[in-house]
Amino acid sequence: MVAMGGSVSLAQSGAQGAAALTVIRAGALIDGLTESVQKNRLIFVRGERIEKVADSAATIPAGAKVIDLSNAMVLPGLIDAHTHIFLWGEDPAKGGYDANILKAGIALRAARATYAAKRALEQGFVALRDLETEGAGYGDIEIKQAIEEGTIPGPRIFGATRAISTTGGYNLEDYAPELEMPKGAQLVDGPVEARKAARQQLEHGADWIKVYMTHRSWVNKQGNLVSQPTLTVEELKAIVDEAHGWQKKVACHAYNGIGLQRALDGGCDSIEHGLEITDAQIAQMQRQGTWYCPTLSPYYNDWAPADTPAGKRDRARAALHEISFKKALRAHLKIVYGTDMGGIPWTEPIAQEFKRMVSLGMTPMDAIESATSRAAEMLDMKGEIGVIATGAYAEVIAMAGDPLKDAGELEHVRFVMHNGAIFKNEFAK
Numbered sequence: 001m002v003a004m005g006g007s008v009s010l011a012q013s014g015a016q017g018a019a020a021l022t023v024i025r026a027g028a029l030i031d032g033l034t035e036s037v038q039k040n041r042l043i044f045v046r047g048e049r050i051e052k053v054a055d056s057a058a059t060i061p062a063g064a065k066v067i068d069l070s071n072a073m074v075l076p077g078l079i080d081a082h083t084h085i086f087l088w089g090e091d092p093a094k095g096g097y098d099a100n101i102l103k104a105g106i107a108l109r110a111a112r113a114t115y116a117a118k119r120a121l122e123q124g125f126v127a128l129r130d131l132e133t134e135g136a137g138y139g140d141i142e143i144k145q146a147i148e149e150g151t152i153p154g155p156r157i158f159g160a161t162r163a164i165s166t167t168g169g170y171n172l173e174d175y176a177p178e179l180e181m182p183k184g185a186q187l188v189d190g191p192v193e194a195r196k197a198a199r200q201q202l203e204h205g206a207d208w209i210k211v212y213m214t215h216r217s218w219v220n221k222q223g224n225l226v227s228q229p230t231l232t233v234e235e236l237k238a239i240v241d242e243a244h245g246w247q248k249k250v251a252c253h254a255y256n257g258i259g260l261q262r263a264l265d266g267g268c269d270s271i272e273h274g275l276e277i278t279d280a281q282i283a284q285m286q287r288q289g290t291w292y293c294p295t296l297s298p299y300y301n302d303w304a305p306a307d308t309p310a311g312k313r314d315r316a317r318a319a320l321h322e323i324s325f326k327k328a329l330r331a332h333l334k335i336v337y338g339t340d341m342g343g344i345p346w347t348e349p350i351a352q353e354f355k356r357m358v359s360l361g362m363t364p365m366d367a368i369e370s371a372t373s374r375a376a377e378m379l380d381m382k383g384e385i386g387v388i389a390t391g392a393y394a395e396v397i398a399m400a401g402d403p404l405k406d407a408g409e410l411e412h413v414r415f416v417m418h419n420g421a422i423f424k425n426e427f428a429k
């Protein structure tokens with residue numbers, strides 16, 4: 001730590017080749033951990049990290065660069081725990097999911113992923129858990145590499161690479177049976193193949209393993225939502241055992257029913273979507289410490305007409321999801337922020353999920369923590385991202401309005417610092 005008192009210590013640190021000091025004046029600060037807003041704080045940033053957070057009486061050394069956010073609300077950079085940088089919206093009018101795989105070559109897909117990464121960062125999302133490339137192989141790990149080497153701007157990426165499902169358990173499908181169609185995930189049958197797929201993905205840099213535990217869903221004659229299960233418990237256990245040995249975690253896409261139960265019995269670390277979670281399953285998630293990433297937003301968009309089978313399914317999914325989310329809140333499950341961006345076009349606001357969570361009863365502060373300190377903990381980055389505190393990476397965002405009064409303000413991020421470097425500052429104009 002540099003001593004107070006100005007030019008001498010600054011000269012010394014310069015002589016030692018230490019990085020320059022930047023001091024952010026935060027008029028109001030949500031630090032990701034403290035439940036209340038702190039007024040008039042100074043955030044000292046040196047290099048990539050936060051050196052200290054002090055009150056406004058602290059001395060600012062001469063020569064330090066000062067960023068004035070005294071009229072702004074300052075927060076830790078946000079984390080979206082469920083994205084797909086290699087998806088480009090699934091608008092049926094534009095060919096839907098299939099066109100993305102059948103008509104877009106890998107260079108076009110990489111260019112679009114590059115755009116997605118930049119979009120995330122400019123909206124204040126400094127880290128993404130990107131849960132599968134949808135047929136683009138290990139492209140997420142290469143985009144991550146391009147970001148880390150400074151070739152393109154983008155957030156920290158925790159990539160899942162190809163994802164795993166079973167025969168009959170993933171797109172592309174409904175083509176002539178004699179055609180060998182490309183698939184958006186790696187398909188396995190049996191625990192041996194399951195473990196091998198996990199090993200291949202981990203070998204090629206997967207930070208997480210993503211598994212599809214349900215696939216198709218529909219409303220049955222009794223009016224209940226049914227989801228086709230995919231992997232067996234034995235298959236999932238092989239994957240979880242392998243991933244945990246590498247100290248990596250497993251995210252399970254699971255809507256409801258048999259597949260969701262197998263996900264929990266197989267020991268998955270996070271449930272993605274979880275549209276219909278029973279009380280017994282909520283209790284099991286509490287016992288096992290399972291993370292819950294609900295991704296509410298995509299289930300409220302683009303409903304098919306009400307009188308069609310798809311329309312009935314779409315309405316059933318949203319209705320059930322709301323009930324499950326409220327149950328999860330009451331049970332204090334570990335809820336993390338996730339949007340399924342990519343399924344939602346990357347041109348749309350990534351912060352839209354905040355309003356959705358708050359409208360279903362989550363407090364704005366809880367919603368912010370789901371996208372900061374709590375998501376960081378799930379990513380094994382506790383204290384490093386998702387907080388504004390000594391020693392953390394300097395991931396700092398700011399907005400003009402108060403997100404505790406209107407969660408929609410999180411869609412208007414006007415300052416972004418990522419790894420100690422200013423990516424945008426509209427307050428300077």
Ligand SMILES: [Zn+2]
Pocket residue numbers: 082083084131340343
């Ligand atoms: Zn997804």
